[in-house]
Ligand SMILES: O=C(O)CCC(=O)C(=O)O
């Protein structure tokens with residue numbers, strides 16, 4: 001999979017460059033080969049035209065006769081060799097190496113659904129995405145009718161008719177407004193009509209189907225079918241009948257209902273606009289999820305009554321920060337969420353990325369039932385784990401994390417480095433393990449008491465960390481670090497720490513985090529006397 005991290009997509013960019021060089025080399029060697037053949041053919045043409053002017057005279061010269069025989073015996077092998085020895089198979093083997101990291105059809109589906117996710121979370125119009133009109137983006141290519149159709153088809157195959165209608169409609173708009181394209185318009189109308197119907201617009205589906213039927217097969221790319229035999233047309237004719245029957249039945253029902261009420265026949269006028277509603281499951285309708293989407297969009301979801309108590313200050317609570325103090329910004333009081341600005345340098349960031357890059361793997365989540373690690377659509381990124389022993393820098397990040405948090409490293413996890421891909425995100429979750437899934441964390445270290453997260457990139461748009469229960473949003477800022485406690489002082493998980501990583505809209509997102517655990521913090525974060533605190 002490559003769409004889940006920018007680091008892997010970067011590899012494809014380099015591979016594309018290599019492929020271009022390979023292809024050019026192949027073309028040059030083939031051109032050379034064909035060039036030789038061309039010269040021989042011209043030579044033959046020249047000889048024969050001269051000879052044919054006076055055949056008797058030409059053959060009368062025994063030298064000519066000898067040369068003629070030679071040309072088609074020993075010389076002829078050269079021609080056959082030139083025809084046989086194409087460099088194609090050799091080139092194919094070479095290409096296999098270069099393209100081993102190329103994306104698969106799963107990547108294409110993943111990348112298309114990432115665009116749809118961005119569209120939903122950031123409430124973007126189809127046209128905005130198709131034209132690359134996104135914050136901070138310059139000179140974006142525009143998606144063609146075919147490409148929009150492709151995205152629509154991905155949605156359709158996923159039974160997501162809401163997006164299928166939007167993208168296919170947009171494909172149709174582009175197709176009809178621009179010069180001739182290679183899009184199979186009948187096929188597009190076929191998909192669009194059916195998706196429109198499934199979204200509850202029978203009349204509109206019928207109109208689209210009628211349009212399809214008037215197109216004729218000549219509009220169908222690459223097919224020379226007679227309309228009556230074209231499978232798209234056959235299906236369309238059946239659908240047309242079905243839609244008409246449905247509309248008639250509906251009208252009949254309405255007429256009967258109207259008669260029942262008043263005795264008058266009053267058929268309500270059909271609405272013309274298309275009805276297209278996003279179908280959300282129970283979770284996606286929940287306040288948790290809507291709050292996530294709204295916070296990602298930059299909307300205010302909560303009024304914070306203690307906002308006036310939030311502070312910014314220098315901190316020198318540890319010898320490590322005596323000379324270069326921490327620049328602390330308090331974002332929330334309970335739970336305490338703070339951001340430290342300018343904490344790691346660009347050189348340190350570059351080194352962490354360099355160490356992590358070759359080891360990135362799709363980030364996993366713990367299945368609460370089985371306790372097993374698995375990949376999930378709600379967490380799309382790649383991660384690598386780095387040990388203190390690997391590099392003095394990794395060790396120094398651990399020491400810095402301990403110093404700023406006042407926690408001990410006894411049971412801390414290794415450094416997790418995360419790189420997000422196209423629309424990469426992590427839906428609302430807790431970093432601690434719930435009671436029901438206790439035991440998924442090893443007893444010897446206890447639950448995750450605190451999260452320290454370092455932001456290693458600035459992001460043009462999207463990609464924030466949002467707290468859905470308290471309405472806090474942290475903007476990634478290169479070199480900054482955020483820290484919060486996941487557990488209350490009585491050891492219970494703090495439900496107010498529910499948080500998420502918003503999908504990256506424009507830019508690259510790299511973060512790394514240290515998770516501190518309970519054991520070993522007995523003297524650094526003691527429990528409170530009040531059991532509910
Ligand atoms: O990347 C982020 O902003 C948050 C990541 C996160 O919450 C996690 O990895 O647990």
Ligand SMILES: [Fe+2]
Nearest residue numbers: 429430431499
């Ligand atoms: Fe998290």
